[in-house]
Amino acid sequence: MSRVLCNRCKRMMVPRVIFSRSIAGGWGWRIGGGKPISSCCPFCLSEHWDVVVEPSPLRGSVLMKVLSIPLTLIMFTLLFGASNELASYMGGSAIVQWIGVIGSVVATYKFGRWFVN
């Protein structure tokens, strides 16, 4: 891969490919997504590294921040439910349940950060 100059942070970088989002179902299944839709700078995470003037992005707007709250809660519920299902399937193991809870919190936090980014 050749290195290009990022117009946002003025660093030489290899653009990182962004894949389209997929929907997380129960049991860790994912529906759709996975198609490369864009690329961003690995340093400043700007998708508009190749343009001099950044267009006002939809992501990061107040609307998206407000929308992210119910979406994050829904995602946490789904993940938490899936991990509980898994724990009871594994014989109600407390360790599996805790891993599920921690995993849900981490995944939800990462999702929230990514969504409002």
Ligand SMILES: [Zn+2]
């Ligand atoms: Zn950059």
